[in-house]
Amino acid sequence: MHQRPMSGGQRRWRGNMRSETEKMLSEGLYSGSAWKECAERLAGMALPDDERLAFACLRFACGERDALAPEVAELNAPSLPKEAAGLLYALRLRIAGFPATGELPPAGEAALPRWVTALHRTGMDMDYPFSPVVDSLVSHEGRPVMLLRDVCPACRKESRIAVTSPLFPREDRGVWYCPHCLARREWDKGAVRQTLWSWYRAFLASQAHGEDGTLCDEAARIAVYAALALFPLAPVRFGRLFTENIGHLIQNTWLYVMYKGARLLPASLDIIGLDPEMPVANTYMAEKWGDVLELSPVGPQLYRLAEGSAAAMHEFSKANPRFYCDPASRMSRGRPAFSFSFQEQCRAGNELEKMGIPADAKFACLHVRDSGYGEQHHPKETLSWTRLRNGNIDDYRKTAQYLVERGYYVIRTGRDMEREIDWGDGIIDYASRFRSDFMDIWLFSNCDLCISTSSGPDVLSLMFSRPTVYVDYCVPLDGEFAHYDALYLPKVFFHPSGERITMRESFRMRLHRRLPEDILQSGITYRHCTPDEILAATRERLSMLDGSWHTTPQVERHQDQVTELVVSASFYPEEEKKRICGEQKAVRKWARRGRVAQVYLRADMEQEARILRAFRD
Structure with missing residues (x-):
């Protein structure tokens, strides 16, 4: 040429x-x-x-x-x-x-x-193994890049390849080609990830640690820099348990454990720990998670440095609405993430004996949120949010006495409540006289019935498949209704005109997405569930247990309509719900586990009928 x-x-x-x-x-x-x-x-x-x-x-x-x-x-x-x-x-x-x-x-x-x-001799195009080692950490165009060192078994030539290199395929398994001799090289993303994660663990362990197990500032910055460099191929993330609020400490962590174990979260090496700068709402629960998760003191330290980047975990954040709901119903369908030892069961038996409850007796947890705990531990939270989520303990006295008649002991749970109660034999004010971090967890995990206003440790009853009734729920309709095996009795909300807001109207008004301040400032009002409504919902839940429960085709049809609404109200986009749960048909099948109390459904049906009649007139 x-x-x-x-x-x-x-x-x-x-x-x-x-x-x-x-x-x-x-x-x-x-x-x-x-x-x-x-x-x-x-x-x-x-x-x-x-x-x-x-x-x-x-x-x-x-x-x-x-x-x-x-x-x-x-x-x-x-x-x-x-x-x-x-x-x-x-x-x-x-x-x-x-x-x-x-x-x-x-x-x-x-x-x-x-x-x-070899190809001409055997007619087979051999795939040569790929066993990279970490070479160095460099900066390219202002971003950290991790270089891998590889020696091709076919040509014996060495390459230094970035984890972001277009040499590597995007698929989990496949082949790539040596740039020196074009030999086919095996590609197993999972195996490469494990190699890189093993290197990162060893790298962290080799750094100088202080007496509290944390890294010096320079080592911490390098650790985050290396994690960001590995992230495109082998994600490394840092997080801290949200210990300040017992409900989020339990629910967010449990959902993370269940979804991670079921491989419903993207593959990553997660380094998690307890943040010494964050208050701990329940020390026993924090220690229990330490038995389930491999907690590291460097997790919170590196999380603070990586905050705002892809390496910062969001699953434990209180501001992460996706971990308020469970589209795959893992909490209700999966096995509990932890259990109680024989010594702990004996300890719980001794505590019940102190309360006057026989070892073989049935007991119900009654958890009614008030402003006492919030004013003492979270004074900066808005009054409207507290008021909307609270209930009136006196409204539950009738139900508690009914349960005693049915052979239950009723344990009033909570912490730093506004006032004590003294409702007679069989009703124990545990929150005021016997409360401990250990028993807070054990009671909700082992109760025969849980009646709660959706606050604090009551989520344990769902996780341990305890019969649960959510009363005075703070919105008429929510995505949680779809995925948890519980009976829901929401508060009753009213338009500024005084007309009751139906569940269908609540969905159209997106009350499940609006802040309490916004709801109340728009002229919407509400009332607490009445003692008779609470008793009716409790009776319905007990009838489900003893086999005497019955319903009507009209109620079930309305329940199906509500189920479709609550599935749509989930924080998860439709495509992601399908990825996690399969096809929409399967989502609805699992979603049918949660129900709205018949006393609420019938009132909702009557209001819809009144609206329809007014429209026709």
Whole structure:
């Protein structure tokens, strides 16, 4: 091929191009767009064929293959050294496919790569293993990049490849090509991730730790920098348990454990710990999670440095609404994440005996939220939010006495309540006289019935499959209704005109997404559930247990309509719900576990009928 003479500028560019090619081969830092840019700059330049060949092999390995055939056809094998001539044959073999390339070139003209010789001898294109090791951490275009060192088993040449390199396929399993000899290399993303995560664990362990187990400031910054560099291929994340609020400490952590174990969360190495700067609402629960999770003191430290980046975990955040709901119903359907030891069961038996409850007696937890705990521990929370979530303990006296008549002991639970109660035999004010962090957890996990206003540790009753009634729920309709095996009795809300808000209207008004301040400031009012409504819901839940429960086709039809609404009210987008739960039909099947109390459904049906009559008139 006739080559035009090069100018001085072209000679300088040729030197730069050689340097760029060597850098790309050794470091693999460039994205796919860089290949295109370099190819455009290469067009018309009179570079030696061996350099053009090396760059063409690199482009093929990185996936730019469509335009290579005419360029490779222009390369002249006789003008190349023996090794380059063999590589040219290998490149044409990759482009055209075997055996379309034809006979092998004479041994004296080309030094063929090992995989080519094996292919012609056996007819099989061998996949060579890929066993990378971490090489170094560099900065590229202002971002951290982790380089992997790899030695190709076919050509014995070493490469330093970035985890973001286009050499690697996006699929979990597949093949990639050595940029030096074009040998097929095995690709198992899971195995590579495990290698990188093992390196990162060893890297953290090798850093200097203080007496409290945390890293010095410089080591912590390097640890976060390395995690961000690994993130595109082997995500490393940092988090801290939300210990300030017992409900979030239990629910968010439990959902994380269940979803992580079921592989419903993206694969990642999560380094989690207890933050010494955050108050602990229940020390026993925090210690219990330490038995389930591998807690590390560096987790909160690195979380604070990584906050705002992809390496900061959001699952435990109080501001993460997705971990308020459970679209796959893992809490109701899965096994509990922890259990109680024999010694703990004996300890609980002794505590029950102190309260006057026999070991074989049935007991119900009665948990009615008031403003006492919030005013003492969270004084900055808005009054409207507290008021909307609270209930009136006196409204539950009738139900408590009914349960005693049915053979239950009723245990009033809570912490730092506004006032004590003294309702007679069989009703124990545990919150005022016997409360402990351990029994808070044990009681809700082992009760025979839980009646709660949706606050604090009551979520344990769902997780341990205890019969649960949620009373005075703070919105008429919520995504939680779809996924938890509980009976719901919401507060009754009213339009500014005084008309009752139906569940369908609540969905259209998106009350389940609005802040309490916004709801109340818009003129909407509410009332607490009455003692008779609470008693009716409790009786319905007990009838489900003893087999005497009955319903009507009209109520069930309305319940189905409500179920469809609450599934749509979930914080999860429709596509993500399908990914987690399967098809929508399966979502509704699982969603049917939660129910709204019949006393509320019937009133809702009557209000809808009144609206329809008014519309017709």
